[in-house]
Amino acid sequence: MIAEAASPARTSDSATGARVSIRGLGKSYGSVTAVTDVSMDIESGEFVALLGPSGSGKTTVLMMLAGFELPTGGEILIDGRDCTRLPPQKRDIGMVFQHYSLFPHMNVRDNVAFPLKMRGIGAAERRRRADAALEVVRLGGYGDRSPKQLSGGQQQRVALARAIVYEPKLLLMDEPLSALDKNLREEMQLEIKRLHSELGITIVFVTHDQGEALTMADRVAVLRDGKIQQLSPSRELYERPANLFAASFVGEMNLIPGQWDGATITLASGDSLVPPPQAFPQPVAPGAALLAFRPERLALAPAGTPGALPATVREVVYAGADTLIIAAMPDGTEIRARVPSAGSRDIAGGTAIALVCPPDAMLVYAGGAA
Amino acid sequence: MAGFFAWRGRHLPPPVVALLMAPFFMLIVFAFLYPILSLLSLSVTEPQPGLGNYAKIVENPLYATVLMRTLWIAVVVTVCSLLLAFPLAMAMAQARGAMALLLTACVLLPFWSSVLVRTAAWSVLLQRNGIVNGLLQWVGLTSEPVRLLYTEGAVVIAMTHVLMPFMVLPIYGALRNIPPDYGRAAAICGAGPIRRFFEVTFPLALPGVMGGAILVFLTALGYFITPALLGSPKEQMIATLISQQLREFLDWPFAAALVGVLTVFVTAITLAFSKVFRFDRMMGGQL
Numbered sequence: 001m002i003a004e005a006a007s008p009a010r011t012s013d014s015a016t017g018a019r020v021s022i023r024g025l026g027k028s029y030g031s032v033t034a035v036t037d038v039s040m041d042i043e044s045g046e047f048v049a050l051l052g053p054s055g056s057g058k059t060t061v062l063m064m065l066a067g068f069e070l071p072t073g074g075e076i077l078i079d080g081r082d083c084t085r086l087p088p089q090k091r092d093i094g095m096v097f098q099h100y101s102l103f104p105h106m107n108v109r110d111n112v113a114f115p116l117k118m119r120g121i122g123a124a125e126r127r128r129r130a131d132a133a134l135e136v137v138r139l140g141g142y143g144d145r146s147p148k149q150l151s152g153g154q155q156q157r158v159a160l161a162r163a164i165v166y167e168p169k170l171l172l173m174d175e176p177l178s179a180l181d182k183n184l185r186e187e188m189q190l191e192i193k194r195l196h197s198e199l200g201i202t203i204v205f206v207t208h209d210q211g212e213a214l215t216m217a218d219r220v221a222v223l224r225d226g227k228i229q230q231l232s233p234s235r236e237l238y239e240r241p242a243n244l245f246a247a248s249f250v251g252e253m254n255l256i257p258g259q260w261d262g263a264t265i266t267l268a269s270g271d272s273l274v275p276p277p278q279a280f281p282q283p284v285a286p287g288a289a290l291l292a293f294r295p296e297r298l299a300l301a302p303a304g305t306p307g308a309l310p311a312t313v314r315e316v317v318y319a320g321a322d323t324l325i326i327a328a329m330p331d332g333t334e335i336r337a338r339v340p341s342a343g344s345r346d347i348a349g350g351t352a353i354a355l356v357c358p359p360d361a362m363l364v365y366a367g368g369a370a
Numbered sequence: 371m372a373g374f375f376a377w378r379g380r381h382l383p384p385p386v387v388a389l390l391m392a393p394f395f396m397l398i399v400f401a402f403l404y405p406i407l408s409l410l411s412l413s414v415t416e417p418q419p420g421l422g423n424y425a426k427i428v429e430n431p432l433y434a435t436v437l438m439r440t441l442w443i444a445v446v447v448t449v450c451s452l453l454l455a456f457p458l459a460m461a462m463a464q465a466r467g468a469m470a471l472l473l474t475a476c477v478l479l480p481f482w483s484s485v486l487v488r489t490a491a492w493s494v495l496l497q498r499n500g501i502v503n504g505l506l507q508w509v510g511l512t513s514e515p516v517r518l519l520y521t522e523g524a525v526v527i528a529m530t531h532v533l534m535p536f537m538v539l540p541i542y543g544a545l546r547n548i549p550p551d552y553g554r555a556a557a558i559c560g561a562g563p564i565r566r567f568f569e570v571t572f573p574l575a576l577p578g579v580m581g582g583a584i585l586v587f588l589t590a591l592g593y594f595i596t597p598a599l600l601g602s603p604k605e606q607m608i609a610t611l612i613s614q615q616l617r618e619f620l621d622w623p624f625a626a627a628l629v630g631v632l633t634v635f636v637t638a639i640t641l642a643f644s645k646v647f648r649f650d651r652m653m654g655g656q657l
Contacts, residue, residue, distance in 0.1 A: 068554055088557040101555040105573045114569070118560035162559065172558075 017045035017202035018079045018169035020065070026073030027060050027226075034060045035226040038074070044169075047196050047203045049217035051210055053249070057226035059174060062206045066172055067091050078170060089118070094163030094171040094201075098178060100155040102147035108134070108158050109143030115166045133165040134158070136195070153184040157191070164199065173205045177212065189216055210250045214238060222246045242281050244290065244365045252295050254335055255365075260289035265364060267291065269329040271309055279362040290365045295324065297361035298337040300347070301354040308354035311335055316347055327353065406633070413626035423627035433611070437631065440608040443526060443597075444590035448537075450530040451586045452579065455537035459578075460571075462538070463545035477538050485532055489596045492528040493519055496600070520602040528596045533589055537582035544578025545571070584643050588636055608632055 020042040027035040035057040042048050050058040063069040065076060067088035075084045083091055094115075102111050113130035121129070134140050137157040147155055156176055163171055173192075177185045193216055196203055207213050213220045214234045221231040222245070229249075230242040241247035248255065258267040266272045273291065301308045311327035314334075318341060325337045325347060337355055347353070382390070413423050427433045462473045480488060495501050496518040503515045518524055548571065556566045572579075594609040601607070608628060615625035 066554070066558055068557070087562075088554070089560050089562050091558070092560075093558055095555070095558040097551045097555060099549065099551060101549065101551040103552060103555070103570060103574075114556070114561075115559035118565060162555075166560075 016167070016169060016200040017043075019044050019077075020170060020202060020204070021077040021080075022061075022065075022074070023077070024074035025061065025064060025071050025076065027057075027064060027069060028072050033226055035064070035071075038223075038226075038228055040221060040228065040231055042202060042204065045200045045202055047193075047205065047216060047218045049205045049207055049213035049220045050223060051207055051213040051220050051250070052223035053208060055225075056223040058206045058208075058221075058223045060226070061223070062172055062174055062204065065170075065204060066093060066095055092166075092168050092170075094166070094168040096156070096159045096163050096171070096173045096176040098175045100147070100152075100159045100179075102155055102158055102162070104147060106147075107143065108139070108145050108147060108150070111147060111158060112143075112161045112165050114162060119166060129165055130161075133161040136164070136198075137161045137191070151184075152180050153188060156180065156188060160192070160195070164195070164201070167199075169202060171201050171203045173203065175206055175208065178207070178209070185212075192216065214250070220250075222249060224249070240278075240281055240363070241292075244292075244367060247292050247363065247365065252336065252338070253292050254295060254298075256291045256329075256333055256335065258289055258291050260284055260286055260364060262286045265289060265291050267309075267329070267331075268333055269309070269331040271329075273357070273362065274359075275362040275364050276359045278360070279364050281363065282366070284364050284366045288367065290367060292363040292365060293357050293361045295336040295338040296322070297358060298335075298339070299356040299358070300325070300337065300339050300343070301356050303352040303354050305354040305356065308356045309335065310352070310354050313347055313349055313351045313353060315349060323347075325353075327355070406629070409622075409626045410630050410633070412623050413630050416623035423624050424630070426624060427627055427631060433628070433631075436606055436608055436611050437635070439605070440591060441635070443522065443529070443605075443607060444587050444593075446526050447529045447533060447590045448583050448587045450526060451534045451537040452583060454530065455534050455541055455582065456575075456579070459538050459541035459545055459575075462542050477535050480532070480535065485595050486599075488532055489528055489599050492524065492531070493600055496524050496527075519600060520605070522601070522605050524600040525597050525605050525607075528600050529590055529593055532596060533586045536585040536589065540581035540585070541575055541578040544575040544581075548574045580643065580646075584640065588640065591636060592632065 020040075022038060022040050022042075025035060025038040026033070038057070038061055040048070050061055052058045060069060064071050067083070067086055067090075071084060075082060077083065078091065078093075102108075103114065106114070109127065109130050112133050113126040116126040116129055131140065131143055134143060137160050139154060139157055139161065142150065142154070142158070147158060150158065156179075159176070176192075177188050180188060189212060192203075192205075195201075205213075205217060214237070217234055219231060219233050220237050222229040222237065224245050230237060230246040232240075232242070237246065238251055241250060241253075244255075247253050256267055258265045264272045264274050275291070303310060309329060311329050313325055313327045315326040317324040317326070321341060322338050323341045325339060327335050327337065329335055335355065414421065458473070458477070462470060462477070465473055497503075498515045498517075498519070500518075502518060503512075506512050506516065507514070552570055552574065553566055556570045561569060592609050593607060594613060597605055597607040598610045598613075601610075609632075612625050612628045612632075615621045615628065
């Protein structure tokens with residue numbers, strides 16, 4: 001019988017991103033509850049955004065993922081390992097902070113090499129890898145400068161290099177772009193997307209900017225009052241918000257009060273519409289309801305078009321590529337439409353128009369006023 | 371501390387700046403520059419013009435000994451203050467609410483009583499039948515009272531106690547100015563608490579440390595009451611020596627020469643400090 005050396009079973013998959021599993025996570029400070037029963041499973045290499053207004057608990061969730069805050073309930077598993085109570089320095093996570101947090105007493109290279117130094121890697125190897133990480137964020141040759149000599153965007157790229165230099169499997173970002181101006185922010189969004197696809201790293205990204213969340217993330221978790229309102233792919237979140245909060249928080253949304261009788265929704269203006277079955281993210285009992293649709297899904301039609309909603313233009317706001325038309329329905333309810341600027345030249349305040357709402361743009365939510 | 375310096379960066383017109391600084395400069399000129407310059411001129415004109423008084427200092431090794439001892443005690447007091455002040459400043463910077471108030475009060479409270487009172491308190495504590503000796507015997511470290519008073523140790527302990535607040539406050543200011551995200555960034559990069567301290571916290575608090583060190587060191591160099599009350603002639607420091615020359619021997623020119631030597635030392639040390647660490651950064655504790 002031939003003795004065969006046991007080949008070690010390859011247990012880990014080849015993907016470089018960590019799987020993160022958050023189960024029933026809660027955090028309260030005394031009697032104040034910041035986070036309640038947050039659960040989500042993040043796949044290896046996934047880009048998840050935590051989106052919410054300030055005080056929604058999104059940052060607290062991130063702080064618990066990083067290990068800066070201890071949860072008062074639930075658990076956090078990273079690649080199956082229970083990290084709930086592990087101190088941050090033992091988690092092997094990369095993190096980018098809102099205000100860069102580059103160490104002012106070190107030059108750029110020493111900042112980037114800092115995590116390597118903490119891991120006992122020799123000076124020559126540190127230097128090589130730090131310079132390589134700076135190349136990745138397109139700051140090769142900046143190693144000897146002081147962080148203060150760099151612009152905000154460059155500083156944030158150094159922070160990014162520092163976060164990825166030791167090749168962590170999970171990268172956390174705490175509103176990393178909010179301190180940058182608009183052009184730089186868009187450039188950095190693309191830069192981070194590029195890095196994400198190049199490195200295959202799992203990213204959890206906190207932002208209060210819904211456009212940023214939709215642009216960057218594979219999936220977006222909308223939080224409010226410490227609870228997840230919706231966790232779904234960007235497109236689904238935008239096109240089919242699960243509830244009224246998600247609908248009104250993400251993007252512009254017309255919310256028109258009406259009465260739902262199980263077949264048609266009758267608006268206060270007297271118009272009746274028949275929403276298709278897929279217009280109901282959640283079941284709505286007959287009674288007071290809200291008809292929701294995105295302003296850009298409305299099409300402009302001549303006044304009197306059958307099946308369209310009649311309205312009178314109040315205000316026309318030109319915004320370059322498109323134009324926002326703020327109009328009033330016969331009962332005074334405001335309705336907004338965003339139409340391509342090219343075709344709306346002759347619209348002015350006081351014009352009687354009609355707005356066509358395609359059935360697949362309709363959403364119906366239970367409840368009265370938003 | 372930080373709020374006090376928040377004025378910086380706001381630009382006032384030069385005449386206003388001059389007006390604001392006028393009282394301070396008048397005080398400096400009349401109460402400091404004029405007396406010290408006239409005293410120093412005394413040292414080179416009396417009893418005969420020339421450097422005779424300074425020659426006397428160089429000739430007698432006693433004066434060099436006193437000067438060296440003064441420098442030594444000032445260094446020891448500075449180091450002791452730093453070692454005691456840093457943990458306290460860290461606790462203050464991290465404390466919130468009532469705890470922060472309590473700690474700040476404890477640091478500032480001694481300022482409400484005079485140095486004389488605090489020094490006298492130490493002579494009570496350290497005397498032959500005082501509390502400290504009683505404690506030492508009760509614990510069993512000694513079988514009979516030890517001589518604590520009129521020793522270098524007594525001088526160092528009391529001076530450290532009196533001067534420590536000047537070390538605590540600038541360090542506290544520097545620590546408060548370190549954004550909490552720096553510590554978090556270091557932690558997530560893999561640094562445990564000890565490495566976070568030595569790699570990030572301490573280097574960033576260094577301007578405060580330097581500011582505190584120079585305050586304590588320079589004040590200690592010219593310290594008078596504490597060494598006079600708690601030290602024996604063997605612990606005599608230069609300020610006591612100067613006072614002795616003035617009041618007992620009425621030798622103003624020679625005392626002036628000692629002042630001159632001390633002034634040269636203080637100026638040299640101050641310049642050396644400011645060469646390495648820029649002064650304007652010290653009090654604000656910003657890098």
